[in-house]
Amino acid sequence: MVKDWWRGAVIYQIYPRSFMDSNGDGIGDLPGITARLDHVADLGADAIWVSPFFRSPMKDFGYDVADYRAVDPMFGTLADFDALLARAHALGLKVIIDQVLSHTSDQHAWFAASRASRQNPQADWYVWADPRPDGTPPNNWLSVFGGSAWQWDSRRRQYYLHSFLTEQPDLNFHCQAVQDTLLGEVRFWCERGVDGFRFDACNHQFHDAQLRDNPPADGGEVSTVRADNPYAMQQHRHDKSQPENLVFLERLRRLLDEYGAVALGEVGDENAPPVMAQYTERGKRLHLAYSFSLLTSEHSARHLRTQVEALDQALAETDGWGCWAVSNHDVPRVASRWNANGQDDTRRDRLWLALLLSLRGSASVYQGEELGLPEAEVPFELLQDPYGRAFWPEFKGRDGARTPIPWLADAQHAGFTSGAPWLPVSDTHIPLAIDQQEGDPQSMLHFSRALLRWRRGQPLLRMGSMKFLDAPEPLLWFERRDGDASLQAVFNLSAEPASLALPQALAPIAGAPFSGARIEGRTLALPPFGVFFGEPLHAP
Template sequence: MAKAWWRGAVIYQIYPRSFMDANGDGVGDLPGILTRLDYLASLNVDALWISPFFKSPMKDFGYDVEDYCDVDPLFGTLADFDVLLNAAHARGLRIIIDQVLSHTADSHPWFVESRASRDNPMADWYVWAEARPDGTPPNNWLSVFGGSAWQWDSRRRQYYLHNFLTSQPDLNYHHPEVQRAILASVEFWLKRGVDGFRFDACNYHFHDRKLRDNKPALHADTTTVSAVNPYGMQRHRYDKSRPENLKFLKKLRKLLDRYGAASVGEVGDDDSLTRMAEYTSDGDMLHQAYSFNLLTEEFSAAHIRRQVEEMDAALARHDVPGWACWSIGNHDVARVASRWGKGTGGAQFAKLMQVLVTTLRGSACLYQGDELGLPEADIPYELLQDPYGKAFWPDFKGRDGCRTPMPWQQTAAAGGFTTGAPWLPVPPEHLALAVDTQDKPRASVLNFTRRFLAWRRRHPQLIEGAIDFLKAPEPILLFTRGKGRDQLLLAFNLSGTAQTLKLPKAWREVRALDGHGLTGAAVTAGMLQLQPWGGYIGALTA
């Protein structure tokens, strides 16, 4: 367990297009990340998760890979990556890279050959199927990005499967050569010294060989996709999360173990928590996984408690329980300051959320800019880049609002992100929260994050300690971490109004801990008083 650095780790996600641009072309790059490593080290995070930087036509901004073993020139070179990796390691930062293994770009050489004919060596490397007699797709499977999951190809006169964009054909994992090629691409980066992988859409690898129709969902899923998306109207039994995937994940784990590397999987499913537990338990598949369950609009103490308790219950059903990784923000959802805070909580809300997500039992992913308290940006349609947003505009505006460039300097053009024209605009409200405005003030969200994460490292209860939720009315979330006399009590007021709570008898003699930076709470005669968005951390008296 001493080597299991990932248990309870804090992982900082970098969306490279928007982090820092070193060459002035308006798009962030690997050399840009290199220039900000000291900043990243100052956050006291354990690892950096870098979203895809591989060669790609960029129709889904890197999540459509054309070459798994090369860096896209937009982001730099393999030599740039090696320099970045070594420099990060010198600062005590681990590097996790984002691998998209379920599908490729349609410009990938594998697909170019596969679609050329029905009898070439790679003809079956992707999921091809005949049309129904009336010319319609082979079944009712839907794409996450809208419409049918099948695209007609005039060269082969067949349909191919794409769970996402039509330009992202799905690989056929039933073909052993596909699995070997994918594992070889993972090993390419292991040999370069990466510390781990974030596996995108890792339950989409296999499909039902019989291509059976999905049945209607009993309740429309609005956790994985937007409520305006018909994808949530199906029970996704046959197009993903197939049992064959377990065997592949075990092969993947054996490869990772050979190099001492860790993994975190993204799991979006009808029952994501059960799937997360299945994929991470017994020590022979993924090390940890996260879902979209805390990335939705739903925000309440009851909702958060339910997700964590249901996850713990699902893990407990396995002989060797797995591990969760919690995230309340990433490159696919509206920023938490707007999604949960509705733009009204300000710095106090942002601070509370940083503590909340990093004190739940599990690891935590923090999304770039959330340490500044950035709100969601409002991108007009004419500047929209995201194909997902264009498909569902205006009811769903896509993911560009959380992908705008990092604001480094308040008064610099494009917030100091680039010397050129940024690929997405930097909104004025972000400039007011730029890094240089928060770097020195002790009360800033940025400096609070730095201090709290350093404090967290000194409290093992928050790394691997047990979690138990205590009875509390909305909007108070109350739980303990640790066991016996070595427990911490944590309380969060998830609202903009003051709250008072009578503490459980066992905690009437609680003493407040200091050094963590949380404010807005006090205990008097067993009564916990929480100011708007206030938080409290205490321990039992000696």
């Protein structure tokens, strides 16, 4: 289990800009993370995932890297990172860092060299293409952030590919020198002692070398972006998830195995389960793949079962492994996104966290989920996210999930910073500040700690197989099993009481941090947003 610590692990995602500011400039930083790591250790997480802190012009807040080996001054120094790493390890926490290999910033030295001419050693390090005879882009590929994925460059008199912002040109993975160089960047951080990497947009690393057009969406896809974004109108058959990427991932895995480092891949695809299964196949490529399936607004029992079964079945065929999340820095917080009636209810927040930590796979908990933070409202004039500014007002961007963590209810800016925060601290978050919840034994924070502590003693929830059992809406029911050992979990996803007829007698599992469920004979009665963990009274 030490070697495979990542199987069933709870990974706490830290968004550095918004976790803790140590120097009063209003932006969270590495020393701030180090100062507050006790909070994560006390929660009971196994690892932290730190979103990008590399040198960057911050057009996409660090996901546009200008130097893979340098810490951006707003976050600190390499020495600050080393101190963070040492403190995390002293607390028993593994450290995973974000690594963005599919693209760089347009301010990276590599891109400056590449765009200088068509004849230089790095000319083909990015994806360049001639225009069509009428001057239009070489094909119909679209950017995730809206509009064409091609940007004209007058120096080379060619277009370059950018799957995201125009300031994020795509690297050309068909170039061997690019692959070799990027592996060197990964090795730099392995040598520094990190325990793993979260590889951003890792299925975007190759494109179709023939630059063939994408076909239109036929309605059968589950898009990874909003319906009002034209990106959802295509099947992304040629601009990502290319077969050549499997070979590169095998090279990457061999490098990581030299250091015992773990690879968590972000795989955003309209047909993600088979891609994730390929990417994590039998220890040849990634260790685990990050799922987007539960990051949408749909959350009926039927939908959740469909999404989880699809991935579980695909991974079973390749002995792959997934990582679930219900919130992250790119989507509205689950406390608001899955809130049908608009009423705050800690019972519901507890249910979603319990569900996340009960699925087969590893779990990523986004900072603030342990507090039950709702989505923050950020007015347009304070909006920072270019994605939100482009699609306002139908889409307000990602800033509502990125506002600072509230540490101290009575302190300026809730104790996040002594300066002006880069995004405002939400008024709705201040009553949920960590110091307030510390003093309330019934708070979401105390529940989160109790749940993670209890889960550590339930090996079936970390490693057992998973099988759904039929239950009517709004109930979700599944079994986790290993040999003769069995655990059953039932979730009432509604604000009304519900009951379930049981085919066999179940007994509550001792220590589960839930109350209110009752078993009367063979009937399980659940309160609103109730959760029940049970085991058979007799061996099957």
